[in-house]
Amino acid sequence: MKLKHLILTTLLGVAAMAMGQGSVTLAPNYKVGDTDRYKMTMEIKGQMAMTMTMTIVEKVAKVYPNGDADLVATPSGGTMMMNGQSHAIPQTPAQTVRVNKFGQPVKGKAANAMGGMGFDPMSMNSMLPHRPLKAGETFPIHQDGKNGTKVDGSMKVLAVAGGVAKLQMNTTMTSAQTGSMKMAMVVLMRTSDSKMNKMDGTISGMMGQPGMTAHITMVRE
Numbered sequence: 316m317k318l319k320h321l322i323l324t325t326l327l328g329v330a331a332m333a334m335g336q337g338s339v340t341l342a343p344n345y346k347v348g349d350t351d352r353y354k355m356t357m358e359i360k361g362q363m364a365m366t367m368t369m370t371i372v373e374k375v376a377k378v379y380p381n382g383d384a385d386l387v388a389t390p391s392g393g394t395m396m397m398n399g400q401s402h403a404i405p406q407t408p409a410q411t412v413r414v415n416k417f418g419q420p421v422k423g424k425a426a427n428a429m430g431g432m433g434f435d436p437m438s439m440n441s442m443l444p445h446r447p448l449k450a451g452e453t454f455p456i457h458q459d460g461k462n463g464t465k466v467d468g469s470m471k472v473l474a475v476a477g478g479v480a481k482l483q484m485n486t487t488m489t490s491a492q493t494g495s496m497k498m499a500m501v502v503l504m505r506t507s508d509s510k511m512n513k514m515d516g517t518i519s520g521m522m523g524q525p526g527m528t529a530h531i532t533m534v535r536e
Contacts, residue, residue, distance in 0.1 A: 338449045339475045343418045343440050344508040345384035349375045351510060352536045357518075361527035365397040369404065371533075382416030417445040418509065438466075439502065439511050448472050448480070456486055464490040473501075479512065480504045496520040500531075511535060 393404030418440020468486030
């Protein structure tokens, strides 16, 4: 009986661990001075074929008593390779946004450090519901950005294991400047603090051109 009880207890423990790894509540843990660097590479195909690289530095500038935080995103070191020639991308001003403890913009407008070019890692937490998410679950996305930018679509939790949540994002981003772009991304997020480790996917309709597609990767260094 003792052996059967031990086996049953072990099996229940393993099952509980498996269930725990299959769900997660993704929420940031903001600390003043925390800084993350993301290296972005974008290979664009079409009439304006080019390869772009950029570094985005994100820093927690201030944390408020209620859990809000001021986040600053600074793009730098941008280069563009086109027709065999390398060109420097003009420096984009740093973007600052105040978010609540769940990473959602306090005034309802998300920052976009990459302008109209595509995905901004700072926006990931603002897309996530602040409740437990289960592997296999799909939830809707609607986000209003600056200058009339909107993101609509859905996100699926592919897996939660080893301290990492794997998400599949399918969205459409629209703006007056770039028209409509479709984004299909796989995102890896650290479950301990909701920081994005890696993003990989494609964007179609780049810069308002229906025939332009791009493969984009963003990795936290």
